[in-house]
Structure formats: C-alpha cells, structure tokens
Amino acid sequence: MVLDLVPPAVIVLTAALLVAVLPRDIGHAIGIAATLGVVAISWFVPDGAHVTVTLFGSADVGFRAVLYNVDVFSRLMGLIFGFIGGAAVLYSWASDADSTQTAFALTYVGSSLGAVYAGDWLTLIFCWELMAVTSTLLVWHYGGAAVRAGFRYAVLHGIGGSLLLAAIIWYLTDPAVVAAADGNPLVFSSHVDGAVEGGMLAADSVVPAILAAVGIGVNVGFVGLHTWLPDTYPRPHVAASVFLCVYTTKTGVYGMYRAFPDGHLWIAYMGGAMAVFGAFTALLQSDMRRLLSYHIQSQVGYMVAGVGLAGASVGYGGAKYYYDALAAAGAFGHVFNHILYKGLLFMTVGVIIYRTGHETLDEIGGLGRKMPLTAITFAVAALSISGFPGFNGFVSKGMIIGAAEKKHLDVLWYLLLLGGVGTFLSFIKLGYFAFVEGSYDGTVKDANTGQSVALVSVAGLCVLFGLFPDLLFELLPFQGEYEYHTFTIPHLAEGVGLGLIALVAFAVLKGPLHHVGKVPDVDYAYNRAFFYGGRALIVGTTEAYAAVDRLAVRFVRTCY
Structure with missing residues (x-):
C-alpha cells in the first residue's frame, strides 16, 4: 500500500511549499486538504507500518533510522494533529492570515508530525529541532513585540533541544544500552528488531534521564521552565496562536512518554505542580491569550502526571499494571481532548480580538449578546477544559485523577483536584467578564462563516467525546488492559463539586479578580x-x- 510508505509529515511540508506560492484561497484549500489527508492516513494505515533507512554505514553495520513508525501512540497523535491542523488552516483563512504565515504554520505542523511518527531518537530530535525553528518563524512573521518574544522562545527551546540531544548522545554511548540494542541503540519502535525498551532509564543511567527530563521539560512547561508560554503565545496573529497552542507542548508529552514509558514519581509530582501553578497564575491575568497560555501549562501538567504514573514502581503496589495502563491511557486521552478544547478556546478568544481589536478583559464586556455563537462555543470549551460532566475533559482528566487515587498518591491527588478548582475559577472569570458583565461600546459582529465552521466543528467533537467516551477509548493505547467507568456517582459528584466550589469562590473574589492585571512570573x-x-x-x-x-x-x- 502506497500510503504505508509516505510519512504524513512529507504531505504537509509539501502543502506548505504550495501554500507559499499559490493564490491565497487555493493555497489554504490545499492546506486543509493536506491536513485532513493526514487524518485519513492515520486512520487507514495499519499498525506496524514503518519506513527505515540505513545511515552511517552499510545495511549490516550501519545505523537504521526509522523515519516513519505507526503504532497506537503515533496514530492517535496523527489523527488529532491532522484534524486540528485542518480546522486551524480554515480559521487562518477566515481570519485574514496571509499565505506566508500559513505556510510557516504548516511547516510547523509537518515537523511536529515528523516527531510523533518517528521510530528512533535521531529522527525525533531532528524533527524536534525543526519544530522549534518553524514555530519561531511563525512567531517572528507577525513582527512587533512578537520578534523579541520569539527570540526568547528560540533561546529557551534551543537550550531544551540541546539538553535532549546531550541525553541522546550519552544514552547512545552507554555500553549497556548498545549491548541490549543489537545494533539499534536509538530505535524505540517495537516494529524494528533490536529496539530498546525502557526509554532513557533502560540502562539505569541517571544522567541521560535527567538531561532528557529537563530538555523535554522545556517543551511541556515544567514549573520554572514554562515562561516562554505566556511570553510568546499572546504575541502573534490570533490564527498563529491556534497552531502554537497545539503542537509544541503535546509533542513534548509524546516525547516524555517515549523517554519514560515506565513513568517516574518525580515526573508525576511535577505534573501536579504544573496543574496548580498554571491554573492559579492564569487566574491573575487580564490578557485573554496570556490566561489561556498559563492553562496550557496547567492542563499539560495532568498529562505529565499521567505519564509519571504509568509505571509499576510508582505508588500503590496492588493491581499495578491495571492502574499503570489507566494513567498512560488517560495521559494520551487528555492530549487528544486538550487539543480540541484548547484550540477552540484560542479560536473563540481570537474571534473577540479579531472583531474588537482588544486583548484584555478590561477593554471588553457583555459580548454574549452581540456574539452568541462565539459565546456558546466558548462555553463548550470552558466546560470541557474544566472537566464538567458531559464534556470531553471530564473523561480524560478523571482517568488521571482516578489513577493517582488508586495508587494512593494522596498529595498528587489533592494537587490535581486543586488544579481543577483553579481551572473552573479561571474560566468562570474569563467567561463572565468577556460575555456577561458590562456592555461593549461600539458595533461588533459575531464570527464570520469560516470561523463559525471551525468553531462549531471543534465544539461538536468536545461534546461528542464527552457524551460518548467509548469513542475515545477505542482510539487510546492499552485497550483491554484497564477498566474505567466515566459516569459513576462519585465521579459525577467530583466534577460538579469542583465547579460549585469555584462558583462560590468567584462570588467572593469577583471584585479583586476583575481588577487584577498581569502578575509577574x-x-x-x-x-x-x-x-x-x-x-x-x-x-x-x-x-x-x-x-x-x-x-x-x-x-x-x-x-x-
């Protein structure tokens, strides 16, 4: 089958070249077709398909790079990366983004796809660094304040990528890894003979594991390494922010799992810290995109916690593998769901900025009466990210919190619940001051046709996967290795209870929260x-x- 041999990254990168030279309407149509084509390829190409090439020697003694590797993890990432890429290209076209910006965005999408479909560390680090370069170009293209923010972004990601590369080199030179790898020390694809299992801890070598954790930690937004998120994502064109909010951090979560497939307690607790820090720092922002950027860190914290919990040595010793599988599946389920609702949140806020020209909550208000479609789709996204029953975030977030509870990691469990309260509170604040309170002076229109199609299509999936979680479970790894029931009374009570606590807190703190501005990080x-x-x-x-x-x-x- 021809599709087995064509990496999705090649299709999207080719489309990026065409978008750059063809008329705007035709180019964007090709971009949409290419990204949705990735969805089709990811769906139909069978598990186990892979493309290898021999580097630095002959077929007998050279290093085999796995340029394209299809398994349940890469398939899931390809499906959601392709879909949201198509929606984001449509949104870009409808939001007056120029062809050059969309071309940069598609090279960013293509490099991210190259990373998640890689079957070895050499291919992954190449695409990882290409992803950093292309996303920087996407930020810089807007000019103005985005240039300086993009420079800081590039420096931090250059440091993170260098640390990951150092980890890979150290790992490659470990005699125990080389001996176990049968000539393929950097291959992690299970479809290639001699692949190493156990990730960066395969040889019990601490140094490469630390280097990899910190290097990848830049991409996922570890506390202290996260400042590029709120610094960069509010700066470029609103359509560029939709792309940016999706790919870097979620590719980072994928890389974290490849590096640490057996989890680690330290990683799990870092995820809990991210969930709390991001949520409550977001609460203190008035810039809408800056608020959303902190919530990327917070929600990625749940994913990182899930990856950290995915190990038999982490937490409670009974029914180990059952809860390991639940945590890992929850992490990837949350990757999938987060891409939907976070992309939708940046789209809805982008429509507000596109129509009003204002970035902060102090400058707007009462828009729900003038922008009903934007308000409704925002509400769907807000309830999804908050984990309210009936929406997709409730499903995957509950899996991770449930795994922490079952592994008897009480501190982590409380951190994840506290992050949930902060999330509810942040989006009550954003929704109330943007759409309910006050009255916006001047005429303002709702989302245009292209924006509306993008908003409604993504919002529909947030509701679909929230009401019918089995559709999501069928896409996740470790099917049949865990059992999870979404709509149990305790779980429903937890989701509703966190929301009620946040409502009461907002009623008490509404005045101070309205007047708080940008808080230093x-x-x-x-x-x-x-x-x-x-x-x-x-x-x-x-x-x-x-x-x-x-x-x-x-x-x-x-x-x-």
Missing part, C-alpha cells in the same frame, strides 16, 4: 539576573583584561 527575576549578571561578567572581563594590559605595558616600559 519567575522570568521577572531570572531575566534581570541574566541581564545584570551578563553585564557584570562582560564588564568584569573587560576590566580584568585592561588591568592585565596595563601591567604588561608597565613591565615592558620598566624593562626596556
């Missing part, structure tokens, strides 16, 4: 530390050189 401290530290180093080095030079001149004059 940790980068406020370390940006200044780097600036003044760097300046001190440069000045100190210059002065030291000058002092040595003066001594040398004095010595020469004294002697001669």
Whole structure:
C-alpha cells in the first residue's frame, strides 16, 4: 500500500511549499486538504507500518533510522494533529492570515508530525529541532513585540533541544544500552528488531534521564521552565496562536512518554505542580491569550502526571499494571481532548480580538449578546477544559485523577483536584467578564462563516467525546488492559463539586479578580539576573583584561 510508505509529515511540508506560492484561497484549500489527508492516513494505515533507512554505514553495520513508525501512540497523535491542523488552516483563512504565515504554520505542523511518527531518537530530535525553528518563524512573521518574544522562545527551546540531544548522545554511548540494542541503540519502535525498551532509564543511567527530563521539560512547561508560554503565545496573529497552542507542548508529552514509558514519581509530582501553578497564575491575568497560555501549562501538567504514573514502581503496589495502563491511557486521552478544547478556546478568544481589536478583559464586556455563537462555543470549551460532566475533559482528566487515587498518591491527588478548582475559577472569570458583565461600546459582529465552521466543528467533537467516551477509548493505547467507568456517582459528584466550589469562590473574589492585571512570573527575576549578571561578567572581563594590559605595558616600559 502506497500510503504505508509516505510519512504524513512529507504531505504537509509539501502543502506548505504550495501554500507559499499559490493564490491565497487555493493555497489554504490545499492546506486543509493536506491536513485532513493526514487524518485519513492515520486512520487507514495499519499498525506496524514503518519506513527505515540505513545511515552511517552499510545495511549490516550501519545505523537504521526509522523515519516513519505507526503504532497506537503515533496514530492517535496523527489523527488529532491532522484534524486540528485542518480546522486551524480554515480559521487562518477566515481570519485574514496571509499565505506566508500559513505556510510557516504548516511547516510547523509537518515537523511536529515528523516527531510523533518517528521510530528512533535521531529522527525525533531532528524533527524536534525543526519544530522549534518553524514555530519561531511563525512567531517572528507577525513582527512587533512578537520578534523579541520569539527570540526568547528560540533561546529557551534551543537550550531544551540541546539538553535532549546531550541525553541522546550519552544514552547512545552507554555500553549497556548498545549491548541490549543489537545494533539499534536509538530505535524505540517495537516494529524494528533490536529496539530498546525502557526509554532513557533502560540502562539505569541517571544522567541521560535527567538531561532528557529537563530538555523535554522545556517543551511541556515544567514549573520554572514554562515562561516562554505566556511570553510568546499572546504575541502573534490570533490564527498563529491556534497552531502554537497545539503542537509544541503535546509533542513534548509524546516525547516524555517515549523517554519514560515506565513513568517516574518525580515526573508525576511535577505534573501536579504544573496543574496548580498554571491554573492559579492564569487566574491573575487580564490578557485573554496570556490566561489561556498559563492553562496550557496547567492542563499539560495532568498529562505529565499521567505519564509519571504509568509505571509499576510508582505508588500503590496492588493491581499495578491495571492502574499503570489507566494513567498512560488517560495521559494520551487528555492530549487528544486538550487539543480540541484548547484550540477552540484560542479560536473563540481570537474571534473577540479579531472583531474588537482588544486583548484584555478590561477593554471588553457583555459580548454574549452581540456574539452568541462565539459565546456558546466558548462555553463548550470552558466546560470541557474544566472537566464538567458531559464534556470531553471530564473523561480524560478523571482517568488521571482516578489513577493517582488508586495508587494512593494522596498529595498528587489533592494537587490535581486543586488544579481543577483553579481551572473552573479561571474560566468562570474569563467567561463572565468577556460575555456577561458590562456592555461593549461600539458595533461588533459575531464570527464570520469560516470561523463559525471551525468553531462549531471543534465544539461538536468536545461534546461528542464527552457524551460518548467509548469513542475515545477505542482510539487510546492499552485497550483491554484497564477498566474505567466515566459516569459513576462519585465521579459525577467530583466534577460538579469542583465547579460549585469555584462558583462560590468567584462570588467572593469577583471584585479583586476583575481588577487584577498581569502578575509577574519567575522570568521577572531570572531575566534581570541574566541581564545584570551578563553585564557584570562582560564588564568584569573587560576590566580584568585592561588591568592585565596595563601591567604588561608597565613591565615592558620598566624593562626596556
């Protein structure tokens, strides 16, 4: 079958070239067709399909790179990456994005697809770095404040990618890994002979595991490494933000699982910290896209927690594999669901910005009466991300929280619940001050036809997978290895209860929350530390050189 041999990344990257040179309408139509074609390929290509090439030697002794590897993990990522890519291209066209921007966006999509369909670490790191470059170009294209933000974005991702590359090199040179790999030390595809199982901890070597965790941690937004998210994503064109909110962090979660398929307790607790920190920092923002960016960190925290819990050595010892599988499936289910509702949130907020020209909650209000479709689809996305029963986030978030509870990790369980309260509270705030309270001065239209199609199609899937979770379960890994019932009384009570707590908290805190603006993050401290530290180093080095030079001149004059 020809499709077995054509990586989806190639199709999307080819489309990006065409979008750049063809008329705008035709180019965007090709972009939509290419990304939706990825959905078809991901659905129909059989598990086990792979494409390998031999690098650095002959077929007998050379390194085999797996450029294309289809398994249940990459298939799931391909399905959702393709669908949201098509919706985002349509949204870009309807939001007046130019062809160059969409071409950059599609190269970003293509490089992300290359990473998730990679079957070895060499291919993955190549696409990983290409993803960083193309996303930076997408940010820079908008100009203005996006250029400086894009530079900071590029520096952080360059550091993260370098750490991951160092981990891969260290891992490659580990004799135990090489001995176990039968000549394929960097291959993780289960469809290729000699692949190494166990990820970066396969040889019990701590250093590459730490390097990989921190390097990937930049992409997923570990606390302290996350500042590029709220710094960058509010800056470019509203359509560019839709692409950006999807691919980097979720490819990072995929990479985290490939590096640590057996999980780790430290990773699980970092996920819990991300869930709480992101949610409550978001609550203190008035810039709408900045608020949404912090909630990327928060929701990715649930995914990271799921990856961390996916190990027999993590948490409770009884029924180990059952709960390991539940956690891993929940992590990837949340990746799938998050892409839908987070893309929808950036689309709805983007429509507000597109129609009003305003970015902050202080400048708008009462838009629900003038923009009913945008308000309704926002409500769907807000209830989905908050984990309210009947919406897709309720399904996958509950799987991860349930795994933490069953593994008797009480602190992590409370962190994830607390993050849920913060999420509800943030989106009650955003929805209330954008669509309910106040009255916007001036005429404003609702979403246009193209934007409406994108909004409704994504919102429909948020509801579909929320009401019929078995449709999602059929796509997830580890089918038949865990049992999970979505609509149980305790689970329903948990989802509704978190929302009620948040409603009461909002009623009490509504006044202060309305007037709070941008709250400084940790980068406020370390940006200044780097600036003044760097300046001190440069000045100190210059002065030291000058002092040595003066001594040398004095010595020469004294002697001669």
